Amino acid sequence: MLNKTRSALGLAVAAAMLAGVAQAEEGKLYLFNWTEYMDPEIIEAFEEKYDVEVVTNYFNSNPEMIAKLNAGGTSQYDIVVPSNYYIPRMIETGLIQKLDRSQIPNFDNLMAQFKDPSFDPGAEYSAAYQWGTTGLVYNTETFPDAPKSWSLLFDPEVNGDYPFSMIQDGQVATGSACAYLGASFDCSGLDDLKNAARLLIETKNRDNFSGFTDGTPTLQQLARGVTHVGMSFNGDYLYFKDEDPETFEHLDFVIPDEGAEMWVDSMVIPSEAPNPELAHKFIDFILDAEIGAQLSNYNYYASPNEAARPHLDEVLTQPPTQPSEEDMARLVFTPSLSGQQLQTFQQLWSEVKAR
Numbered sequence: 001m002l003n004k005t006r007s008a009l010g011l012a013v014a015a016a017m018l019a020g021v022a023q024a025e026e027g028k029l030y031l032f033n034w035t036e037y038m039d040p041e042i043i044e045a046f047e048e049k050y051d052v053e054v055v056t057n058y059f060n061s062n063p064e065m066i067a068k069l070n071a072g073g074t075s076q077y078d079i080v081v082p083s084n085y086y087i088p089r090m091i092e093t094g095l096i097q098k099l100d101r102s103q104i105p106n107f108d109n110l111m112a113q114f115k116d117p118s119f120d121p122g123a124e125y126s127a128a129y130q131w132g133t134t135g136l137v138y139n140t141e142t143f144p145d146a147p148k149s150w151s152l153l154f155d156p157e158v159n160g161d162y163p164f165s166m167i168q169d170g171q172v173a174t175g176s177a178c179a180y181l182g183a184s185f186d187c188s189g190l191d192d193l194k195n196a197a198r199l200l201i202e203t204k205n206r207d208n209f210s211g212f213t214d215g216t217p218t219l220q221q222l223a224r225g226v227t228h229v230g231m232s233f234n235g236d237y238l239y240f241k242d243e244d245p246e247t248f249e250h251l252d253f254v255i256p257d258e259g260a261e262m263w264v265d266s267m268v269i270p271s272e273a274p275n276p277e278l279a280h281k282f283i284d285f286i287l288d289a290e291i292g293a294q295l296s297n298y299n300y301y302a303s304p305n306e307a308a309r310p311h312l313d314e315v316l317t318q319p320p321t322q323p324s325e326e327d328m329a330r331l332v333f334t335p336s337l338s339g340q341q342l343q344t345f346q347q348l349w350s351e352v353k354a355r
Contacts (some may be wrong), residue, residue: 007028028279031056032065032077034265035216036239037130039298046285054277059225060214061168069095075272078279081129084119084264085171088336091125093223096268098124103280106287109307117264119336126266127283128304130235130296133213133323133331134172134261137222137237138229141250150180150256152229154203159229165213165221166204167231170349171334172261173200173212176231179258183294186343195346212353223247235301242300255327260274262323264304264329296321 006296029046031038035058041155043054059065062083069080074095082090090096101107107115107127114128136153138146142162151158153166154177166173178187184233186191210227218230219240234253241248267286269279285291292313296303302321303312315321323331 022129024274027052029054029079029275029282030077030273031282032068032073032080033058034081035060036236037081037265037299039294042286042291042294042298045281045291049285050278050281054282062218063169066090066095069270074270075274076271078273078275079282080268080270081265082129082268083334084117084266085334085336087119087266087268087280089128089338089342090268091120091303092338094271095278097271097273099127099269099283100280101337103277103283106284106289109292109305111287111289111304111306114304114335117266119264120266120332126268127205127287129265129267129286130299130301131262131264131304132301133234133255134167134231134263134319135217135234135253135255135320136229137232137251137253139222139225139250140252140309142228146252146254146255148257150176150258153231156206160206161208162212162228163208163210163211163226165218165227167218168212168214170352171337171345172231173352174349175261175334176256176346177203179256179260182258184332185259185261186335188335188337193345193348197352200352205351205355210233219251222251233301234323235299238300238315238321255320255330257330259330259332260337262328263334 029052032052033056047054065080065082066086095132104127110128115123117123120126121265138152143152147158153164155157174193174196175187176183177199178192179185181195181199183192187196213221213230215232218232219236222229222230237253267283269276273279286295287305289305289307290311292303292305292308296308297313298314300314300321302318
């Protein structure tokens with residue numbers, strides 16, 4: 001997804017190889033995670049318990065994450081936190097290694113549905129970290145009677161002339177277009193994907209389209225009034241709202257009635273991780289009941305940890321962290337694409353970005 005020249009890619013690979021050598025240093029854990037997703041106090045507690053140093057690098061999207069792994073990052077990081085639909089691709093291409101469950105006794109704390117997920121049967125390669133939803137965030141002053149619908153993005157009569165953005169992740173953007181057109185958010189058929197691509201091209205060519213933007217930068221743009229509607233994540237929305245309630249007073253998060261995405265972010269170990277033993281210790285640490293609750297209480301996302309439930313803040317037991325029953329019925333996983341299906345999608349998304 002990242003457009004690099006051959007020379008830039010070569011430099012990135014060389015830099016990653018050098019970093020990998022430097023990072024194969026004992027007593028250090030290299031974490032590659034989403035921004036604003038980890039309580040610094042958890043890191044400090046892990047460092048103190050195991051007398052190690054945690055070095056964290058950040059990404060804002062799955063495409064950015066996998067591009068860095070493909071450019072040599074498998075020997076650069078010990079723990080990576082991808083979303084569910086990228087995990088089968090990472091398994092198939094050998095980017096991650098199987099977990100040694102004997103080193104993760106706290107795995108038993110996970111809820112049943114996260115012990116055998118469809119994207120990683122038996123959870124052989126991944127351990128659930130957090131789960132959440134992708135929806136719309138909009139300015140309630142700009143749209144006082146806004147429908148709970150993707151039409152806020154795709155219907156010019158609803159959106160008017162107000163600046164808006166769409167998410168950078170191609171599959172998630174395509175899913176929203178599919179849902180608006182009456183197909184399911186998890187559409188993967190060729191005709192549905194083509195129809196969604198046409199709508200995305202038409203939408204991005206409107207004068208008030210501000211660009212493809214990742215979830216966290218979208219919230220920052222909305223807060224500054226640069227855009228008035230965009231796609232982001234429920235936990236990020238609550239996190240920023242708590243940090244700056246006055247600015248976020250007029251911003252609301254909704255799950256569109258046409259359907260939207262439920263996702264699971266999981267901890268995986270790259271195939272050439274410098275410190276896999278320490279990585280297993282970190283996964284087990286995060287799956288502790290109290291640490292799991294501390295994590296969710298910090299980032300406002302739902303915990304997959306059954307044992308953490310008694311320790312969760314009340315706000316995490318209600319929408320938007322815990323969707324209503326009606327919204328849950330409309331949530332689906334973004335599909336994991338591979339082979340010819342993935343190639344077709346990538347061609348269509350390239351057209352969307354280019355035209």
